[in-house]
Amino acid sequence: xxxxxxxxxxxxxxxxxxxxxxxxxxxxxxxxxxxxxxxxxxxxxxxxxxxxxxxxxxxxxxxxxxxxxxxxxxxxxxxxxxxxxxxxxxxxxxxxxxxxxxxxxxxxxxxxxxxxxxxxxxxxxxxxxxxxxxxxxxxxxxxxxxxxxxxxxxxxxxxxxxxxxxxxxxxxxxxxxxxxxxxxxxxxxxxxxxxxxxxxxxxxxxxxxxxxxxxxxxxxxxxxxxxxxxxxxxxxxxxxxxxxxxxxxxxxxxxxxxxxxxxxxxxxxxxxxxxxxxxxxxxxxxxxxxxxxxxxxxxxxxxxxxxxxxxxxxxxxxxxxxxxxxxxxxxxxxxxxxxxxxxxxxxxxxxxxxxxxxxxxxxxxxxxxxxxxxxxxxxxxxxxxxxxxxxxxxxxxxxxxxxxxxxxxxxxxxxxxxxxxxxxxxxxxxxxxxxxxxxxxxxxxxxxxxxxxxxxxxxx
Amino acid sequence: xxxxxxxxxxxxxxxxxxxxxxxxxxxxxxxxxxxxxxxxxxxxxxxxxxxxxxxxxxxxxxxxxxxxxxxxxxxxxxxxxxxxxxxxxxxxxxxx
Numbered sequence: 001x002x003x004x005x006x007x008x009x010x011x012x013x014x015x016x017x018x019x020x021x022x023x024x025x026x027x028x029x030x031x032x033x034x035x036x037x038x039x040x041x042x043x044x045x046x047x048x049x050x051x052x053x054x055x056x057x058x059x060x061x062x063x064x065x066x067x068x069x070x071x072x073x074x075x076x077x078x079x080x081x082x083x084x085x086x087x088x089x090x091x092x093x094x095x096x097x098x099x100x101x102x103x104x105x106x107x108x109x110x111x112x113x114x115x116x117x118x119x120x121x122x123x124x125x126x127x128x129x130x131x132x133x134x135x136x137x138x139x140x141x142x143x144x145x146x147x148x149x150x151x152x153x154x155x156x157x158x159x160x161x162x163x164x165x166x167x168x169x170x171x172x173x174x175x176x177x178x179x180x181x182x183x184x185x186x187x188x189x190x191x192x193x194x195x196x197x198x199x200x201x202x203x204x205x206x207x208x209x210x211x212x213x214x215x216x217x218x219x220x221x222x223x224x225x226x227x228x229x230x231x232x233x234x235x236x237x238x239x240x241x242x243x244x245x246x247x248x249x250x251x252x253x254x255x256x257x258x259x260x261x262x263x264x265x266x267x268x269x270x271x272x273x274x275x276x277x278x279x280x281x282x283x284x285x286x287x288x289x290x291x292x293x294x295x296x297x298x299x300x301x302x303x304x305x306x307x308x309x310x311x312x313x314x315x316x317x318x319x320x321x322x323x324x325x326x327x328x329x330x331x332x333x334x335x336x337x338x339x340x341x342x343x344x345x346x347x348x349x350x351x352x353x354x355x356x357x358x359x360x361x362x363x364x365x366x367x368x369x370x371x372x373x374x375x376x377x378x379x380x381x382x383x384x385x386x387x388x389x390x391x392x393x394x395x396x397x398x399x400x401x402x403x404x405x406x407x408x409x410x411x412x413x414x415x416x417x418x419x420x421x422x423x424x425x426x427x428x429x430x431x432x433x434x435x436x437x438x439x440x441x442x443x444x445x446x447x448x449x450x451x452x453x454x455x456x457x458x459x460x
Numbered sequence: 461x462x463x464x465x466x467x468x469x470x471x472x473x474x475x476x477x478x479x480x481x482x483x484x485x486x487x488x489x490x491x492x493x494x495x496x497x498x499x500x501x502x503x504x505x506x507x508x509x510x511x512x513x514x515x516x517x518x519x520x521x522x523x524x525x526x527x528x529x530x531x532x533x534x535x536x537x538x539x540x541x542x543x544x545x546x547x548x549x550x551x552x553x554x555x556x
Contacts, residue, residue, distance in 0.1 A: 090537045184517045197515055223529065226522045227515070291499040302476060309477065312550055316543035323555045328479030340478055341491055347475040348496065361502050363512030368505070370513060402491050403498050419516030444518065 001153040003210045006062050015050035015061030015105070019043050022063040022107050025154045032130045032152070034145035035065070038108040039074030046105045058217065060103030065150075065158035067143050068109035069116055071190040072096045079192050080124040081114040083334030084314045093190030094225070095159060095201050095218045102217050110145025110158060114336045115305065116166055116194045118142050119408045122399055123338040130395070132174045133434055137392040140170030143204070147174040150204040151435075157205040157214050163194050164293055165388070165412025167202045171424035172387035172437025177211050178204045179451070180412075182444050183419030184229045186215070187222030195300035196227075198293075198416040208425070208455040215447065232445050236452035243381040243453065245271060246281030251385035251411050259430035260386045267427045267438045268384065270460050276453075281376055281383065285369040286414050292369065293413040294406055295349050295362035301339075302346025308334060341402060370418045377443040382450060384440055386411055387424045391434035411439065421447040425454045462496040464489055 050061040071089035113123035121129040121144030129139035132151035143160030147170035162180035171178025186201040220231035310316035310330030317329035349358035415422035424437040544551040
């Protein structure tokens with residue numbers, strides 16, 4: 001289902017009927033557990049205002065879903081945690097505000113790994129989201145709920161956040177388009193911070209053009225997020241012909257599912273048939289990217305999550321006598337185990353005596369990774385490879401071993417550490433019928449070029 | 461492989477303001493040991509003379525006027541979200 005389909009339905013019926021239908025679909029698909037709370041009352045009120053001509057814009061009346069780590073009105077913002085179970089946002093994220101200013105209507109908040117820590121949505125304090133193609137399998141994550149309900153056509157698009165693959169991997173697992181833009185392209189204001197040096201805001205849709213529409217609306221400078229850049233995103237009518245593309249061979253090893261490699265290779269052949277040049281390239285630092293990521297990101301998490309202390313908002317432990325006890329018990333009750341694991345790893349790598357060996361070494365290694373990317377982009381327009389080493393795995397399969405779970409991120413974290421735009425594009429299905437995505441990674445600010453190329457390949 | 465003792469786990473919990481429940485401590489000890497064991501591979505890399513990367517915006521010194529930005533949120537609205545408040549202030553248990 002595309003945005004255009006929905007706009008035609010609105011013209012033929014009304015915004016109210018379209019929004020009601022989306023909400024009905026969300027309820028009928030409850031078994032996927034993709035939504036934590038609907039924003040029904042507010043959504044219907046806004047739909048009536050669209051029908052009355054009081055709200056207009058490029059997306060007037062078009063329903064969408066928002067990952068529940070974005071502050072939004074109409075339902076609590078929980079971050080899928082007990083810490084914020086009843087948190088009523090006093091303001092909305094800039095991304096949500098911009099979409100609303102164009103008349104789009106948020107109908108609910110989607111499930112995620114608590115505080116976006118995870119790659120399967122199994123770390124949600126409210127239970128996992130199930131895969132759109134096989135309910136015994138994970139949705140991927142952390143933006144699992146948004147990916148699944150986009151795939152199931154409940155809404156034409158949904159928002160997610162991507163810190164190390166949280167949009168791209170669930171997009172791949174559920175057969176939809178997902179984008180992690182250039183760091184700084186979309187304001188994070190009003191989105192609960194995870195790792196500030198790699199957090200980005202992006203979107204899911206069933207086709208490239210809809211992702212372009214949404215990113216075009218969300219991108220641009222926001223004085224409330226000092227890392228944002230003046231708007232550079234401009235939708236390209238056509239993809240550049242004869243592009244030079246590097247296939248990252250470090251991501252095409254025997255450790256990767258053969259079905260995944262086969263689909264990426266098929267896509268490469270289609271690119272060649274379309275007149276592009278694809279050559280194997282090497283990114284040796286990719287081997288270290290995951291280790292870099294799991295030092296820097298927990299460090300930033302331990303800092304960002306320090307604000308959840310039971311004092312100013314959210315959960316506060318009952319029956320405590322001292323302030324120290326209040327902090328400790330509140331945080332024990334409000335966080336899931338994965339949150340605690342990451343906070344404690346962060347405390348470890350930042351503590352005196354370990355700082356140089358872990359954190360500083362990781363930030364230096366990050367420079368080496370960025371240098372390798374820069375070298376490749378001197379000769380190639382973009383890089384291509386798988387999104388993840390596997391298709392959607394079974395629920396519970398990786399939960400007992402965090403390192404095994406982290407290895408799922410091995411192909412998505414390099415672009416995150418370097419602040420590069422990367423997209424996940426459906427590339428077909430495994431022999432057992434599970435979706436497989438292909439990943440494009442481009443130089444900074446090449447978002448529109450990556451999307452234009454992906455769009456040009458959709459019919460091929 | 462990094463050895464993380466039970467005492468290390470409790471120390472990290474204290475640094476992190478986490479009062480762990482007993483059932484989680486053993487699991488965290490194993491997991492944190494394994495994760496640190498994995499990330500330790502970075503020590504093999506020669507990074508001498510390499511500058512660290514702290515941010516990837518390509519921006520520096522983003523200045524703004526020293527004026528109050530209206531965030532559209534009132535003190536009352538924020539106080540209403542505190543678990544406990546009294547006389548326009550957030551209330552906490554005794555510190556000393």
